[in-house]
Amino acid sequence: MDNGLEFVRKLYNGRSCYSDPLTKNEIELIHIPSGIEELLKKFINEKRIVFLTGNPGDGKTFLIKNLDNNIDDSYIIPDLNSERDLNEVVRVIQKAQLERKACIIAVNEYPLLQLLKHLKESAYDIYKEVLEQRSNSLVYDKEGFRKNGNIVVIDLNNRNLLDKDSEMANRILNKIISLIIPFANNNKNLEYNINALSNEFIKTQFLHLFDLIGVTGNHFVTRDILGTMSFILTAVLNDDSDEKLMYYDAVFEGKNNLFDSLRIFDPAFLSVPKIDEDLWNGELDDGWIIEKPKEIPALAEEESAYNIFRKIKRRFFFENKNAKDLLGLIPKEYKLYNSIFSTFGIKQERVKRDIVEGINKFFDNNDNNRDKLRIWTSLKYDQSQENKSAVSWKYVDASKLEIKIPELPAWLNGMEYTPNHFILRTKGNEKAEIEISIDFLRALEAVKDGYPVALIPTEYEYKIKNFMIKLESINVHDSYDDEVYLVNRQKGYSKCIYIKEETQTYIFNRGND
């Protein structure tokens, strides 16, 4: 094998892909232009002080190395993590500001916090601005947050390379194919993979999986996607026969975080009985884009029949025009979640009401109310006991709640971004909000549909209770007319009574419980 092919193969699991040890030529070889690069060049031209932050592997070093000729007459700290004297760094920043020169500091998230402590002592204005931009790296009301001065904080944690608009997955796929295509003549399987993933239909099915992952909230860096595409295309060249995988298997068999997310959508687990039966018996003839699989699971040895079936099912997903039926089986919350960001109005209203009902049911599993979000109160001093009961006098009308989707601040438009959460919050000046991720939405939908609350992860329980506390503390709630709702969560029943506060009287039997 040639070095070029070997270089690509080593992209899998990062063996080629921290920018630090790569040569300029190698960086150029795998370079995929992105919006953030243009932004950086713009900020340098504007002589800004840029804090480029994120986590290892986010591409900070790569971005700085790629700035090339733009950085003459600028101050560059390509890796703050290795700087020992943070006071000296502060001096460089102050010097850049004084001389009106651009300054770029690449720094991981936690070391930035340590730098902030030093900035607080010596350059309080810069500290304050950085802190504020860091806290508002995503905004829910673009008009609300304004940047002061010439400081810019770019948090690459928010950069989502699986952003639909940037088509990064498609571009990386095309890049990898272009690098390995010269070697395809020597290997029929490699040629097959390249041809398949160059086919429009197959590519669409393939890239759709990456679109779905984009909203899951998992953060993937360029290195992850490069490595993933490399493995998918070249796993078929592995020496070990167990690891020799065609692209349609490799998509779901790789080992990194991105592959873990891809496995959620493994077609092997999406069942349409008629299709499964036909595939098992080798009777599904129509719709194949390349060729119908020759193997028939029903005729295979027992030990290998399932593996063959799984392979054929995966091939079906990518290479058969009738595979769209399988996509319909993907968990509804993923589709729902996706749709929140791409549609407005009715869908968001429905999701909002679902969340209201889910939270109500969290406290009282008999409560189907979608119009009023009840505010529950309880009290216990003995921490060995679970909270048994709660009381609700107040509620927030659903019309006073809104869903807001996070965006990048205006000056970061151009950076690849897809929201991985939304918030439900109160309208008006006083805000109480709760952040909803895809998994949290799934949990709330499950509770709404009757799932036992006790199985909800503690993290979500805390979020809900904290939301209740915030709602209680601000002035957006309404009171029921004399109604008080009581719930005994331990025994699973609830009751409504009436208390006339003017006369201090209980009314037990007016209205429904």
Place this chain on the structure above:
Amino acid sequence: MVDVKKDKLDLIGDNVLNRIGFTPTSNAVKPISIANGLFRRCYGEYNDISSLHEWVVREAKRSKQEVNPASIIKEKYKSIIGEVDFVTDEELNEFRTILDSIYNHDLAAYPSPEHSVLNISSRRLIRSSMQSEASIDKFLCEVLYTPVDGKVSDIIEIINNLLKDDKDDLTRLIMPIISTSTINDGKSQITKKTSAHSNENDGILTSNKLIIRKGFDLIAKNIRNAGDRYNKLIALQRIVNFSCFAVIYNLFSLNKHIYKGNVPPIFLDSGAGFSSIVKASEESFLTCKLAVEQYFYNDIEKLLRQEIYHIDSDSAMQSYIDSMRINDDGDYRRKSLVSLYQGYLNSGLKPITALARSIQFMLFTDVYAKTRTNPSEFCSALGVRTGLVGPAAQQAKRKRFLPKNFLLETLAYSVIDAVNEKEGVEVREFANRLWNTYGIMFGARYDEEYEYLTQINIASRVPGDLRGDMAMNAYYLTETYISMGHGKRYADGVATIELEV
């Protein structure tokens, strides 16, 4: 009726308890009783809660005998029950069942209102003094009212402001009952003033009390800075939770502070299931309970030295035992004491030390065992209710430090300044603070912690890879904080604990 006077053993025990400042010899001490005493001393008022008690307590828990039948309630309280003639007993009792689960959440209400305390959501639920408070209120108020840097603790004002507000949802629910009680012939709830706490000794706090005070002050600062965002009921729970922890911490650490003993390690198990961690935590719990006993016998020895004028001989001790007035039938207890003393003496202890240990043993197994519990078991019972010790099941033979989430939050609020440390505190630094303040460890400083556990012979009793598991224990405990929204883990391996203001 024979008035059994206290004997010498009782008096010695009382002497030690007086110096502790409260009476940790009853399983009836619950967080709600500590709350009642603390709130009453700070607020300076208490109320008659007998009417609410009647509504809440329907039957005796053990005998299931009906105590306050619905028919009686309807008759007595007809003025606050609309259309009372159409209200069925079942409807009324359904409501009372929920009241019971809210106001008797901590199971401190009994058939007799004199021994009962109900859940306290505001000043209206504070009642008069009870035995189950065990003078803990006095101890806590000494800590809070002793001026430090010229000031009493801010927590007092916070408690009073929180209690003054009786418009919370829980108090509103029972206002008809407590404000128009027919027991008082239609008068409004009886409120009595009590004298505000005054320190008999306006001196300096000892080191253990100062640590507790600092914890309260930082919690007060964090609550105050949160302003309206801090929920009243959560704030009250936080204060009481820390109060209970402070009581237990005080007992565990007295020997270290007063007699320069080892730091009793409070080894928190994250609950992730590492058997070595379970074992280490169990052993550390035993060590802490032993520290309570060590304090007792060190204190008794100090008392004996004062009484026996530093004569440390076998004959002097025997004479002392003979002279002790011991309530006894057939001299059995005296013989037991002598036998214990001989055993300790034969093991190589000095006579006065041997006697001190035997008296301590008699106190814990005989004097306190009769109807109560001993101070080390007290820590176990209260520890479960505080969320420090687990498992909660009474059948669980071996307890350990298995913290509940609420207590983990409380500990964080007592050592982290949420305003000035907005960016959070690295987990290692957090671990340093917990260790230096309370002797708490959870594996974040596994080298130092393992070394300490080796030094005090805990590590040698733990099978498996304790050192390796400690790091994982720290990881999972940090994950618990993160899942509550109180932490963040960065990709370069650093994790921080952050508190929202």
